[in-house]
Amino acid sequence: MASRSALAPPWWVALRVYTRKPVLVITLLGFSAGLPFLLVFSTLTAWLRDEGVARTAIGFFAWVGLTYSLKILWAPVVDRLRLPLLTPSLGQRRSWILLGQLGIAVGLATMSQLDPAASLTPIAAAAVLVAFSSSTQDVALDAFRIESAPDEEQGALSAGYIFGYRVALLVAGAGALYIADASGWSVAYLSMAALVAVGVAATLWGDEPPHRGAAEQRRMDAAMVDQVMGRPMHLERRAFWQRQLLGAVICPFLEFLQRYGRFAVVVLIFVAVFRLSDIAMGVMANPFYLDLGYSKSEIASIAKLFGFFMTIAGSALCGLLVLRFGILKPLLLGAVLVAATNLLFSLLALEGGTAPPPIVWLALVISADNLSGGIAATAFVAYLSSLTHRSYTATQYALFSSLMTLPGKFISGFSGWLVDVGGYPWFFVVAAALGIPAITLVLVLMAREHRTVTAAAREPVP
Numbered sequence: 001m002a003s004r005s006a007l008a009p010p011w012w013v014a015l016r017v018y019t020r021k022p023v024l025v026i027t028l029l030g031f032s033a034g035l036p037f038l039l040v041f042s043t044l045t046a047w048l049r050d051e052g053v054a055r056t057a058i059g060f061f062a063w064v065g066l067t068y069s070l071k072i073l074w075a076p077v078v079d080r081l082r083l084p085l086l087t088p089s090l091g092q093r094r095s096w097i098l099l100g101q102l103g104i105a106v107g108l109a110t111m112s113q114l115d116p117a118a119s120l121t122p123i124a125a126a127a128v129l130v131a132f133s134s135s136t137q138d139v140a141l142d143a144f145r146i147e148s149a150p151d152e153e154q155g156a157l158s159a160g161y162i163f164g165y166r167v168a169l170l171v172a173g174a175g176a177l178y179i180a181d182a183s184g185w186s187v188a189y190l191s192m193a194a195l196v197a198v199g200v201a202a203t204l205w206g207d208e209p210p211h212r213g214a215a216e217q218r219r220m221d222a223a224m225v226d227q228v229m230g231r232p233m234h235l236e237r238r239a240f241w242q243r244q245l246l247g248a249v250i251c252p253f254l255e256f257l258q259r260y261g262r263f264a265v266v267v268l269i270f271v272a273v274f275r276l277s278d279i280a281m282g283v284m285a286n287p288f289y290l291d292l293g294y295s296k297s298e299i300a301s302i303a304k305l306f307g308f309f310m311t312i313a314g315s316a317l318c319g320l321l322v323l324r325f326g327i328l329k330p331l332l333l334g335a336v337l338v339a340a341t342n343l344l345f346s347l348l349a350l351e352g353g354t355a356p357p358p359i360v361w362l363a364l365v366i367s368a369d370n371l372s373g374g375i376a377a378t379a380f381v382a383y384l385s386s387l388t389h390r391s392y393t394a395t396q397y398a399l400f401s402s403l404m405t406l407p408g409k410f411i412s413g414f415s416g417w418l419v420d421v422g423g424y425p426w427f428f429v430v431a432a433a434l435g436i437p438a439i440t441l442v443l444v445l446m447a448r449e450h451r452t453v454t455a456a457a458r459e460p461v462p
Contacts, residue, residue, distance in 0.1 A: 017156040017323060018316070022148045025206040026157045029097070029141055030164025031171075032199025036104045036134040038172040039111075039192055040064050040127045046177065047185045048123075051116045061124065064131045069406070071135040075398035076249045078139045091208030093147065096140035098203050103133025105196040112189035137199075142401065143394035146385040147209035155322025155330070158381040159315040162374065166311060171195065252392035252399075259389070263448065267387065270441040271400050272407045274380055277435035278338050278373060279408030281345065281428065284415045288349070288424055293356035302363050307370045314374020318382075321375075327383050328449060332442045334376025339435030341369040346428035380404070 017023060038044075041064075048058045078096050082088075086095035107130035114123050145157050172192060180188040257264050289299045321330040344365045351357040384404070388396040411434070419427045 017153060017319070018160065020153075020156075021207070022153075023156050023160045025202050026145050026148070027160035027164040028202030029144070029199055029206070030161035031168040032097075032101060032164075032196065032202065033134070033138055033141055033161070034165035034168030035172050035192065035195060035199070036108070036130050038169055039108060039176065039189070040131045040134075043172060043176050044127060047180070047189075048116050050180075050185070053116055053120065057120060061127065064124070064127050067128070067131040067135045068138070069402055071139050072395070072398045072402050074136065075139045075395045076252070078136060079143070079252075079392065079394035090203070092211055093140050093144035094203050094206060094208050097137055097144060098200065100133045100137025100140065101196050101199050101203065104130050104137065105193050107133060108189050108193035108196070112186045112193060138401075139394050139398050142385075142397045144206070144209065146388055146393050146397065147211075147390060148207075151327070151382075151386045152323055154382040154385045155327070155378060156319040158322075158378045158385070159319035161381070162315045162378060163312050166308060170308065249395070252389075252395040255389050255392055256387070256396060266441065266444060268403065270438065270445065271384065271387075271403050273434075273441065274335065274376075274438045275404055275408045276411060276438065277342060277431055278376070279405065280412045280415055280434055281342055281431040282412070284419060284424075284427065287416075287419075288345070289362070291424070292348070292362075294359070294362060298359060298362070302359070302366050306363050306367045310367045310370035311374040311377075314371040314376075315378045316374075318375040318378035322379065322382050327379060327386055328442060328446045330375060330379040331383055332439065332446065334372065334379045335435060335438045335442050337368075337372030338376045339432045339439065341365070341372050342428045342432035342435070344368055346425045346432070349424035349428060 040061075044061060045058050048061065049055075082092065083095045083099060086098060089095075090098060107126045110126040111123060111130070114126065116123050145161060146154070149157055176188045176192060179191055260267055286299065289303075290296075318330050318334065321333070348357060348361060348365050351361065356362075384397060384400045387400060415427065418430060422430075
């Protein structure tokens with residue numbers, strides 16, 4: 001049997017994947033997804049502090065971000081509910097994406113007309129509307145991306161999405177600050193609301209992926225429930241709310257467990273631990289640079305310039321690697337590189353003394369970190385996409401995306417304590433060690449895939 005790399009297209013042919021319409025649409029929608037994120041977090045807190053809002057009140061605005069972690073609660077609604085007027089003309093996914101974009105635009109435009117010093121509660125309500133609409137858009141967009149291309153092209157779609165998302169972060173971060181400095185915060189937020197039109201145009205330009213019909217979906221839900229329960233449950237005879245609860249909420253989880261069996265536990269653990277290393281490290285990155293003695297302008301220039309382009313380079317490279325070698329090999333490469341670059345930070349910490357290390361060293365370490373992060377993030381998004389079933393895409397992906405950050409966020413809360421106790425060199429060694437479970441589990445996944453392929457090759461051809 002020929003290897004996957006031997007059957008893969010040449011590099012110059014593989015590059016054409018980035019010119020395909022689905023990739024271009026997802027790139028623009030990635031911009032739409034990234035635009036509101038900072039506008040309800042760091043950019044918003046800068047505005048509030050600039051207007052003299054108390055730090056305690058500013059801290060409460062962090063709770064706005066809970067909507068991104070809780071989107072699994074309404075993902076089943078996005079997966080199944082047909083929107084009047086919009087769904088018949090746009091389809092299930094694009095109708096919900098457009099609704100989310102309209103909510104973002106309304107929320108940002110409303111914020112632009114308010115004075116935080118006099119209208120803090122309305123500002124908070126508008127920010128919640130933006131965050132809720134953004135997370136709703138994310139649920140539908142993730143499903144749209146997964147359903148728009150086969151697994152081997154998910155790396156390219158992930159790379160395009162990350163590129164658009166990163167550009168949006170620059171626009172909503174540095175761009176909004178520049179506009180606010182020149183023309184005021186009202187103009188800045190109104191400009192960001194106008195940029196939602198980029199995502200709206202992409203939504204209208206895109207093609208709705210095929211879906212199961214309602215009758216076919218009900219039959220599949222009934223068969224799934226019957227198979228798991230081991231006896232006919234007569235789902236079609238149950239009350240409407242029972243059919244919806246079982247079909248939209250319970251069946252996505254049953255399908256995943258039925259497909260992977262006991263190995264589902266391994267998969268979920270892997271999803272939970274893959275980002276432990278980079279999330280734990282990321283919290284202390286800026287304090288580390290400052291403690292080494294670098295200036296804020298040096299940190300901003302190196303992190304923004306080298307960080308942005310190296311992340312994009314890593315994402316683009318990983319998209320090609322997934323197309324040529326499948327998902328698991330680039331996933332292993334990303335896991336190893338993310339852990340290894342933490343050791344580079346440890347070496348940089350050892351070099352720090354009375355004067356900061358040469359700025360070129362910081363540039364090299366940040367470049368390596370962002371290149372590896374781009375590879376790992378793109379491969380991981382492609383892997384999570386491959387885990388979903390096309391009948392339950394939105395709900396299953398919302399589950400995985402929520403699970404992938406929770407352990408890392410919890411552990412990162414101890415990062416400052418670990419630095420105080422052991423210093424930066426040991427902190428980064430520990431952060432690198434947190435990548436070992438992910439590397440080990442990727443090898444487990446690769447071994448399972450090898451066994452599956454080998455067993456399929458041994459089966460007689462009918």
